[in-house]
Amino acid sequence: MSRAYNFCAGPATLPETVLKQAREEMLDWRGTGMSVMEMSHRSDEFLEIAETAEKDFRELAGVPDDYAVLFMQGGASSQFATVPLNLLGDCPTADYVNTGIWSTKGIAEASRYCNVNVVASSASSGFTTVPDPSGWQTSDDAAYLHYTPNETIGGLEFDFVPETGDTPLVADMSSTILSRPLDVSKFGLIYAGAQKNIGPSGLVVVAIRKDLLGKARPETPTMMNYQVMADNGSMYNTPATYSWYLAGLVFKWLKEQGGVAAMGEINRRKAAKLYDFIDGNDFYANPIEPRFRSWMNVPFTLADDALNQDFLAGAEARSLLNLKGHRSVGGMRASIYNAMPEAGVDALIDYMTEFARERG
Ligand SMILES: *Cc1c(COP(=O)(O)O)cnc(C)c1O
Numbered sequence: 001m002s003r004a005y006n007f008c009a010g011p012a013t014l015p016e017t018v019l020k021q022a023r024e025e026m027l028d029w030r031g032t033g034m035s036v037m038e039m040s041h042r043s044d045e046f047l048e049i050a051e052t053a054e055k056d057f058r059e060l061a062g063v064p065d066d067y068a069v070l071f072m073q074g075g076a077s078s079q080f081a082t083v084p085l086n087l088l089g090d091c092p093t094a095d096y097v098n099t100g101i102w103s104t105k106g107i108a109e110a111s112r113y114c115n116v117n118v119v120a121s122s123a124s125s126g127f128t129t130v131p132d133p134s135g136w137q138t139s140d141d142a143a144y145l146h147y148t149p150n151e152t153i154g155g156l157e158f159d160f161v162p163e164t165g166d167t168p169l170v171a172d173m174s175s176t177i178l179s180r181p182l183d184v185s186k187f188g189l190i191y192a193g194a195q196k197n198i199g200p201s202g203l204v205v206v207a208i209r210k211d212l213l214g215k216a217r218p219e220t221p222t223m224m225n226y227q228v229m230a231d232n233g234s235m236y237n238t239p240a241t242y243s244w245y246l247a248g249l250v251f252k253w254l255k256e257q258g259g260v261a262a263m264g265e266i267n268r269r270k271a272a273k274l275y276d277f278i279d280g281n282d283f284y285a286n287p288i289e290p291r292f293r294s295w296m297n298v299p300f301t302l303a304d305d306a307l308n309q310d311f312l313a314g315a316e317a318r319s320l321l322n323l324k325g326h327r328s329v330g331g332m333r334a335s336i337y338n339a340m341p342e343a344g345v346d347a348l349i350d351y352m353t354e355f356a357r358e359r360g
Contacts, residue, residue: 053248076193100151180264
C-alpha cells in the first residue's frame with residue numbers, strides 16, 4: 001500500500017504517523033482490551049484521553065486560562081447559529097466581515113437571529129482582497145464582530161487581526177487553526193471544524209473567553225449552549241469520542257514537530273514555493289492580492305480551462321489527488337495544511353512544470 005499526496009480541502013490529509021498509531025491502537029488501546037471507539041466516555045481511560053487532548057490544544061494554541069475549550073459536534077457550520085444564539089444576549093445586532101463563501105454562509109445563518117451589519121465586503125473584487133479596516137462600517141452596539149481569517153474556498157487570508165476595541169472578536173478558524181502562532185487573547189471566541197488541521201470531520205473545537213459564557217438566549221438548544229458544554233466538560237451527551245482521540249493524536253504529533261512556531265515556518269515555506277512557481281510560470285495564475293494569499297489553500301487556474309480534465313487525470317496518475325477547485329470557483333486548488341509534507345508540494349510543482357512544458 002502506498003499513500004498518495006491528498007490535496008483535499010477537507011476532510012484533509014492526516015499525518016501518516018497518526019494514522020499508524022491509530023491503527024496500532026485500534027483493537028486494544030493500551031492493554032484495555034478495547035478500542036477507544038468502544039469505551040465509555042465516562043471511563044477513566046477516556047477522560048484521560050480527553051483531558052490530555054485539551055491540555056495539548058491549550059499549549060499548542062496558547063489558550064489562556066480564562067478561556068474554556070469545548071469539543072463540540074456539528075462541524076463549523078453549526079457554529080454559524082451557535083455563535084449568535086450564545087453571544088447576542090439582549091443585543092439585536094452583530095457585525096460581520098464578508099470575504100468569501102464561508103463568511104457569506106455565516107452571515108446568512110446569523111441573519112435568522114439578529115440584524116447582521118456587514119461592516120465590509122470584498123464581493124465586488126470577486127473576494128480577491130481583504131477590505132481595508134479603515135473603511136469598515138462597524139455598529140456602536142454590536143454584540144460581537146465575526147470574520148473568517150482564512151477563506152478556504154477562495155484562498156484568501158487575513159495577514160492581520162482586526163482591532164475591535166471592547167467588541168468581542170469572533171473568528172471561524174476552521175482552515176487556519178494551529179497553522180502558525182496566534183494571540184488568542186485578542187479574541188472573544190474562536191472555533192474550528194476539525195477536518196482541515198485537527199482531525200476527523202464532525203468535531204468542532206471552540207475556545208471562548210469565560211466572561212462570554214452564560215448569555216445564551218432561552219430558546220438555545222441545550223446541545224448548542226456553551227455554558228452547558230463548559231459545565232459538563234463537553235460531555236453533556238456522548239461526545240464524538242473517537243474524533244476527540246484522533247485530534248489528541250494530531251496535537252501530540254504537532255508538539256513533536258516543534259509546535260505551531262515550527263509549523264508556521266514550514267507552512268510559510270510551502271506556500272511561498274508554490275506561489276513563486278505559479279507567478280513565475282505563464283501557464284498558471286492565482287487571482288488573490290499577494291499580501292492576502294492563503295498559506296493553506298492555494299487556488300490556481302490553467303491558461304486554458306479545456307486542459308483542466310487532462311491536468312487532473314495526469315495528477316491522479318501520479319497520486320496527486322483532489323486538486324479540483326471548488327465547484328463555485330472552478331480551476332484547481334491545492335490545500336496544503338499542516339499534514340501535507342513539503343515533499344508533496346515539491347511533487348506537485350514537478351508535475352505542474354512538466355504539464356506546462358508539454359501542454360502549454
Ligand atoms: C470547512 C469550513 C467550514 C464548514 O465546516 P463543516 O465542518 O463542514 O461545517 C466553515 N468555515 C470554514 C472557514 C471552513 O473552511
